[in-house]
Amino acid sequence: MRFEEVYDRWTEHRLTQQEAADLLSVSERQFRRQCRRYENDGVDGLIDLRLGQVSARRAPVDEVLRLVNQYRDRYSGWTVKHFYSKYREREQPRSYNFVRLALQQAESSPRRSDAARIGANGNASHSSA
Helix, strand or coil: CCHHHHHHHHHHHCHHHHHHHHHHCHHHHHHHHHHHHHHHHHHHHHHCCCCCCCCCCCCCCCHHHHHHHHHHCCCHHHHCCHHHHHHHHHCCCCCCHHHHHHHHHHCCCCCCCHHHEEEECCECCCCCC
């Protein structure tokens, strides 16, 4: 149910604040906040202003590019695990998952399923059933 419908029913005293909040799956306090914003700004007041904002913790683009270029230029063919150990020694402390995802998004390193199929000699392993 849309907020406007619930709000109208609440203003007509057909719903309590708790019932209206339950219909919208929010707390009673959050319903009161939304009512105040709706009364002041209309439907535009209900828009979440956090949407579209970049996280303050997000890695700078130049750092991600430097990481990807370093892997492509000097460490191509290394597993992400080995590259991460070298990267951690020289660069800012980022998580292994950050490095892995950055390389996968840039399609510089193979995904785990591809790496698992490739044997030690570099040939794809085939299992006979």
